[in-house]
Amino acid sequence: MDIRTEHLTKRFGQQFAVDDVGFSVRAGEVVGFLGPNGAGKTTTMRMICGLTAPDHGQVWLGGELMEPRSVQWRRNIGYLPEADPLYEDMPVLDFLRFGARLQGVPAGLIDKRIAWLVDVCGLGSEKHKRTGELSRGYRQRTGLAFTLVHDPAVLILDEPTTGLDPNQIVEIRALIKELGKTKTVVFSTHILSEAEAVCDRMLIINKGKLVAEGTPEQLRGKGLGGLIYAVRISGAQPDEIMAALEMLPHVTSVVRGPAEGSFEVHMGSPGAESISAACSAHGWAIGELRTVEHRLEDVFRDATLN
Numbered sequence: 271m272d273i274r275t276e277h278l279t280k281r282f283g284q285q286f287a288v289d290d291v292g293f294s295v296r297a298g299e300v301v302g303f304l305g306p307n308g309a310g311k312t313t314t315m316r317m318i319c320g321l322t323a324p325d326h327g328q329v330w331l332g333g334e335l336m337e338p339r340s341v342q343w344r345r346n347i348g349y350l351p352e353a354d355p356l357y358e359d360m361p362v363l364d365f366l367r368f369g370a371r372l373q374g375v376p377a378g379l380i381d382k383r384i385a386w387l388v389d390v391c392g393l394g395s396e397k398h399k400r401t402g403e404l405s406r407g408y409r410q411r412t413g414l415a416f417t418l419v420h421d422p423a424v425l426i427l428d429e430p431t432t433g434l435d436p437n438q439i440v441e442i443r444a445l446i447k448e449l450g451k452t453k454t455v456v457f458s459t460h461i462l463s464e465a466e467a468v469c470d471r472m473l474i475i476n477k478g479k480l481v482a483e484g485t486p487e488q489l490r491g492k493g494l495g496g497l498i499y500a501v502r503i504s505g506a507q508p509d510e511i512m513a514a515l516e517m518l519p520h521v522t523s524v525v526r527g528p529a530e531g532s533f534e535v536h537m538g539s540p541g542a543e544s545i546s547a548a549c550s551a552h553g554w555a556i557g558e559l560r561t562v563e564h565r566l567e568d569v570f571r572d573a574t575l576n
């Protein structure tokens with residue numbers, strides 16, 4: 271089931287927590303919602319889940335415009351909040367059974383559903399413990415199981431690995447990837463490597479605004495200020511070549527490279543063909559023409575610096 275938002279906006283007092291955010295998530299996609307603390311991740315996710323009313327904007331689920339507090343909304347979404355929502359005194363199995371009833375799972379299906387949750391979330395060894403006795407990693411697994419109790423098509427997970435140790439992080443990431451095979455997943459994180467490890471695509475949010483999106487490869491390839499091509503050209507004086515490159519459409523700047531005849535050409539949109547065409551028009555030889563990849567850390571920093 272796909273998700274689409276348009277113009278989502280939420281203000282607290284004078285401050286825009288979320289400012290005109292629109293994006294789409296395809297059915298079955300795993301999308302990382304990435305941004306520094308305070309960027310507006312939680313507020314956006316709560317609006318997608320129908321828990322916070324937007325000041326402006328809409329959310330569509332499976333092509334259907336969501337009305338506030340609609341039953342269908344709750345049925346299709348599983349939401350794992352930032353702070354895990356466990357009842358400390360309940361044994362894991364009772365807690366999941368309680369969740370199943372809360373979500374209106376038909377009585378005849380509950381036992382089977384819970385067996386599935388225990389299996390998928392790896393709760394077999396802990397299922398009789400009270401949730402208050404669980405380690406942080408198992409608390410998070412139990413929270414995830416609770417989120418999945420009505421087998422929703424869409425999972426919205428708010429910083430699901432925060433507070434876990436490295437082994438638990440790896441396990442929860444693997445679980446999210448596994449769930450992503452059959453469900454649409456949006457999970458938030460302020461950790462770049464996490465988004466890269468788990469997701470098909472990233473949405474980068476900063477100060478309430480969506481500032482970049484794409485697959486890790488796209489974000490690396492493009493940077494944010496467009497593309498950079500590394501070229502080596504022979505057949506004329508470097509100044510002449512440089513002047514010709516600067517004249518090309520979409521070129522924002524040309525920088526001399528370290529080697530003889532090498533340049534970095536910064537372009538606002540793809541333009542490898544126009545570089546080759548200019549060279550053949552002048553009768554110059556191209557020794558090299560490749561796209562320079564940005565480090566993802568730099569892309570993220572540039573997107574969220576101000």
Ligand SMILES: Nc1ncnc2c1ncn2[C@@H]1O[C@H](COP(=O)(O)OP(=O)(O)O)[C@@H](O)[C@H]1O
Nearest residue numbers: 282286287305306307308309310311312313314
């Ligand atoms: N209920 C609230 N009342 C006032 N301000 C809020 C409330 N919830 C969030 N904010 C503010 O909105 C901004 C975005 O918060 P949030 O969505 O929690 O960001 P994130 O999840 O990315 O850390 C922050 O500046 C935060 O202080």
Ligand SMILES: [Mg+2]
Nearest residue numbers: 311312313352
């Ligand atoms: Mg948050």
